[in-house]
Amino acid sequence: MKRSLISSGSPLEPTIGFSRAVRVGPFLAIAGTAPIAPDGGVSAPGDVYGQTLRCLEIMAQAVAKAGLPLHTVVRTRVMLTDISRWEEAAKAHGEYFREIKPACTFVEVKGFIHKDWLVELEADCIADDAA
Secondary structure (H helix, E strand, O other): OOEEEEOOOOOHHHHHOOOOEEEEOOEEEEEEEOOEOOOOOEOOOOOHHHHHHHHHHHHHHHHHHOOOOHHHEEEEEEEEOOHHHHHHHHHHHHHHHOOOOOEEEEEEOOOOOOOOOOEEEEEEEEOOOOO
């Protein structure tokens, strides 16, 4: 099966040696996606909702670059440094996935690579017959 690598342009991709997403056949795995602003800084500092929206925007771009529609997302993972703020992340998640309803998990983590990142997201997609 063909393997396609999708980049988001993150400065961490070449350093760490990862792709934003990897598609093999009908399966697309999207790596942990942080709230990196277009200028390389932190998007929406201190704002879980805003950071989650940025992560979702980056993920949606990766899905599109892989040639898939957003409704092919079957699983998401939301990782937060403070689980008590899950509802802020859930609000943003719902704006993207209210109708799609992928399997979703929220977990609390100790921290991320950058101290100001409050959330990261991952997703998996399976192409439907049309994609």
